[in-house]
Amino acid sequence: MNKTVVIYESKYGHTKHYAQWLSEALDCRLFERKNFRPQDFEKYEVILYGGGLYAGGVSGIKLLTQNWSLLSDKKVILFTCGLADPADPVNAAHIRKALTKVLSAEMMKSIKLFHLRGGIDYSRLNLVHKTMMSMLRRMLLKKNDSELNSEARQILATYGQKIDFTDRASLQPIINYCRQ
Numbered sequence: 001m002n003k004t005v006v007i008y009e010s011k012y013g014h015t016k017h018y019a020q021w022l023s024e025a026l027d028c029r030l031f032e033r034k035n036f037r038p039q040d041f042e043k044y045e046v047i048l049y050g051g052g053l054y055a056g057g058v059s060g061i062k063l064l065t066q067n068w069s070l071l072s073d074k075k076v077i078l079f080t081c082g083l084a085d086p087a088d089p090v091n092a093a094h095i096r097k098a099l100t101k102v103l104s105a106e107m108m109k110s111i112k113l114f115h116l117r118g119g120i121d122y123s124r125l126n127l128v129h130k131t132m133m134s135m136l137r138r139m140l141l142k143k144n145d146s147e148l149n150s151e152a153r154q155i156l157a158t159y160g161q162k163i164d165f166t167d168r169a170s171l172q173p174i175i176n177y178c179r180q
Contacts, residue, residue: 004026004178005029005031005046006029006031007032007033007036007047008032009032009033009060009063010051011054012118012119014052014081014118014119014164014166015118018081019050021171022079022171022174025171026175026178033060038066041074044074046077047077048078048174048178049061049063049076050081051080053081053083053084054082055132057098057102058078061078061102064111065103065107068104068106076112077113078112079174080114081115081118082095082115082116082117082118085117086117087117091151114173116170116171117165118164119165121162122159122160123162140152140155
């Protein structure tokens, strides 16, 4: 029996795509967060958890924080998925800083972190997320062009559209780490 499991929580589908691709590549079980029972952690040696990034938080991360006693002796991988480009060191640092507010020092040391880029489909956003993106847009429009980085320009250029940055190849470092 494969002792690896992928668990995810996805609001708009990007994290789900990554989770499915990982499950296929690692030939392991896949669970949506709401269908996974914490007591089942004992069946696995390698736990991959994926959650979308929303206002600095990772959806469903309580599965890890509230069940750390069941996970502390396992290989735990957390992959986040968000609109911001994790290849930008500023974005990666921001994600990591937000995680330090939720994960204990022991968890930060033990959990292997990976950050993936998702996408956005404005037509599918709930009211809270539409409002947040509208506020971000208004804030960016008030800035001088010289103050905008390439990501901010991209947000303005694609506002209201559907854009998908998911990339199966970006999973290779996670797959490699799991197979070590």
